[in-house]
Amino acid sequence: MNTKAFSIALLTVLIWGSSFAAIRVGLKGGYSAGHLILIRYLIASLLFAVYALLPGVKFRLPRKEDLLKILILGWIGISIYHIGVTFGERTVSAGTAGMLIGSGPIFTSLLAMFVLKERLGKWGWIGLIIGFVGIFIITLGSSGDSFKISKEAFFILVAAFATSVMFVYQKSLYSRYTSMELTAYFTWAGTLPFFIFFPGIFHDIQHATLEASFSAIYIGIFPTAIGYVTWAIALAAGKASSVSSMLYLEPIVAIVVAWFWIHEWPNTISIIGGIIAISGVVVVNLKGRERAAVSENTPSSTI
Numbered sequence: 001m002n003t004k005a006f007s008i009a010l011l012t013v014l015i016w017g018s019s020f021a022a023i024r025v026g027l028k029g030g031y032s033a034g035h036l037i038l039i040r041y042l043i044a045s046l047l048f049a050v051y052a053l054l055p056g057v058k059f060r061l062p063r064k065e066d067l068l069k070i071l072i073l074g075w076i077g078i079s080i081y082h083i084g085v086t087f088g089e090r091t092v093s094a095g096t097a098g099m100l101i102g103s104g105p106i107f108t109s110l111l112a113m114f115v116l117k118e119r120l121g122k123w124g125w126i127g128l129i130i131g132f133v134g135i136f137i138i139t140l141g142s143s144g145d146s147f148k149i150s151k152e153a154f155f156i157l158v159a160a161f162a163t164s165v166m167f168v169y170q171k172s173l174y175s176r177y178t179s180m181e182l183t184a185y186f187t188w189a190g191t192l193p194f195f196i197f198f199p200g201i202f203h204d205i206q207h208a209t210l211e212a213s214f215s216a217i218y219i220g221i222f223p224t225a226i227g228y229v230t231w232a233i234a235l236a237a238g239k240a241s242s243v244s245s246m247l248y249l250e251p252i253v254a255i256v257v258a259w260f261w262i263h264e265w266p267n268t269i270s271i272i273g274g275i276i277a278i279s280g281v282v283v284v285n286l287k288g289r290e291r292a293a294v295s296e297n298t299p300s301s302t303i
Contacts, residue, residue, distance in 0.1 A: 005238025009246040012230045017253025019223035020094035020101075021261045022215040023086055028262075029212020033086045034197030035204045036216055041082070041191040043220025048184035062185055066173065070182075071189045077166025078190020084159025088152040095266040098254025099138050099274030100156045102247070105281045106131035107164035115168050124284050131280025137273030141266070179232045187224070248278060 026036045052059040062070055089097050106128060112118040120128070139153040166186070173182055205213070234243050251274055258264045266274070 002238055005234050005243055006246075008230050008237060009234035009243045010249075012227050012234060013246050013249050014253055015222045015227045015230070017098060017250045018257045018261075019219050020085075020089065020098045020254040021258040021264070022219045022223070023089050023097075024094045024258070024262055024264065025215040026208075026212045026219070027086070027090055029215065030208030031204050031212055031216060032197070032200075033083075033090060034194070035201045037082050037086050038191075038194040038197045038201060039205075039216045040220040040224055041078075041187065041194055043217065044187050044224035045191045047221065047225040048187050051180070052184060059184075060177065060181060062181075063176070066176070069169070069173070070185045073166045073170055074186040074189025075193060076162050077170075078186050079193045080162040081159045081166075082190070082194075084155040084157075084162065088155035088159065091150065091152040092156060093264050093266050093270075094258035094262070095251070095255035095264065096138060096141070096153075096270045096274075097156050098251040098258075099266070099270065099277065100135065100153070101160050101163075102251035102254075102274070103131055103135050103138070103277035103281060104160035104164050106135065106277070106284065107161045108167050109284045111164055111168045116171070120284070127280045127283030129280070130283060131277050134273045134275070134277025134280055138270050138277060139273075141269030141271075141273055179235070180229065183228045183232075248282060251278060 023036065027033060031039070051057060085097060085101065092100075109118075109120065109124065109128060113120060135157070139150075139157065170182065170186075177185070208216075234246075237243075255266060255271075
């Protein structure tokens with residue numbers, strides 16, 4: 001990986017990793033989960049609309065035959081994902097949420113076997129087993145000392161699975177659209193269901209803390225919009241597989257940022273589970289696949 005690709009990919013991972021703490025700040029500062037999601041995606045949708053209308057930007061509209069697929073993938077990969085993550089973080093710590101989402105490629109690999117007919121070798125199966133053991137331990141640790149899978153941890157697991165579905169099924173669209181175009185389409189499609197949270201939004205805006213409002217603006221601009229732009233630049237500047245390996249750092253960034261910003265640290269059980277889960281992801285992606293990775297040109301996690 002050259003210096004430019006490494007630097008931009010690292011910046012992207014730092015931006016995406018910081019979003020988990022920012023969500024917690026927004027939730028603790030007076031925003032409901034639904035209102036936080038809606039504000040975030042109204043900002044991102046507006047930014048992508050401005051980009052699409054800029055003079056000199058060649059931004060194509062989706063083909064009619066692709067509209068339904070784009071809508072469904074946007075609802076799954078954006079709407080369900082962000083509802084799962086944001087509602088999950090009402091009780092699950094930012095670092096724990098980051099580790100659960102960071103293990104998402106385990107679901108992607110499993111789906112790729114059935115949908116894209118990718119084959120996993122012996123090490124691939126070992127990696128999957130290790131990954132799912134780690135995920136199970138993280139979810140147990142997320143409930144503190146109660147050793148049960150909490151409802152909020154389940155929400156985040158659903159989010160990880162939802163984004164994996166989008167990564168697998170969007171692959172065919174990359175032969176017809178650029179990553180920026182697809183990201184904009186998915187953002188606009190995924191924003192539509194969030195309008196069910198509109199009632200009462202102005203009350204939250206008026207009564208939320210200043211830090212919470214800045215956090216809502218931050219996640220709308222940086223992780224949701226700018227992060228995808230810098231990621232596309234990094235992928236264009238370097239080898240996709242090498243750039244994608246930087247995503248292994250995202251759960252670590254989530255933990256460290258949460259520690260410095262909101263003084264929050266996952267419990268020991270969750271950290272152990274996170275180490276095991278990410279180890280499984282590494283084994284699958286580096287040693288387990290007999291064909292090219294599913295998300296070679298797309299992020300293996302999203303924020």
